[in-house]
Amino acid sequence: MVNEEKIIEKLDELIFWIKISVMPNIRKEIMENLRDEIEKIVYELSDGKRSSRDIARIVSNRGSRRITHVTVLNMWKKWSILNLVIPAQRKGRYKKITSLKALGIELPPVEELSETGEGV
Numbered sequence: 068m069v070n071e072e073k074i075i076e077k078l079d080e081l082i083f084w085i086k087i088s089v090m091p092n093i094r095k096e097i098m099e100n101l102r103d104e105i106e107k108i109v110y111e112l113s114d115g116k117r118s119s120r121d122i123a124r125i126v127s128n129r130g131s132r133r134i135t136h137v138t139v140l141n142m143w144k145k146w147s148i149l150n151l152v153i154p155a156q157r158k159g160r161y162k163k164i165t166s167l168k169a170l171g172i173e174l175p176p177v178e179e180l181s182e183t184g185e186g187v
Contacts, residue, residue: 093151094170100149104175105132107167109142111174115155115162119143125177 101107105126112122119139127133143161146152152161167174 090170093165094172096149097151097167097170097172100146100151101167101172105134106142107172107174108177109134109139110146110151110163111167112177113143113146113152113161113163115157115160118160129175129177 097110101110108126108129109122112125117125119136122139123134123136126139143152147154147161150164152163154160155162
């Protein structure tokens with residue numbers, strides 16, 4: 068049991084240092100590829116649980132630019148190529164690799180984000 072705890076402790080430390088070393092690169096990629104508030108919101112809502120239709124509905128209900136689920140799918144496709152999102156367990160859905168908040172990137176308030184405990 069003690070050996071397992073030491074291994075877990077070392078793995079946690081390794082994960083910490085890996086995250087620290089790659090965060091500047093991830094932040095740069097995200098800043099270059101999420102050009103407006105809509106893309107930032109879509110990215111932050113990409114939790115692997117929500118469908119492209121769910122996200123399009125949430126974003127369109129904000130009163131800003133209207134987007135369709137196809138727009139969300141196209142964003143996911145682009146971001147997947149850039150490794151900014153990863154495939155979720157449910158086929159056809161994607162999950163962000165990190166939250167924008169963790170990178171220190173401002174995000175407009177979205178009610179659905181706070182309901183799930185993510186983002187804002």
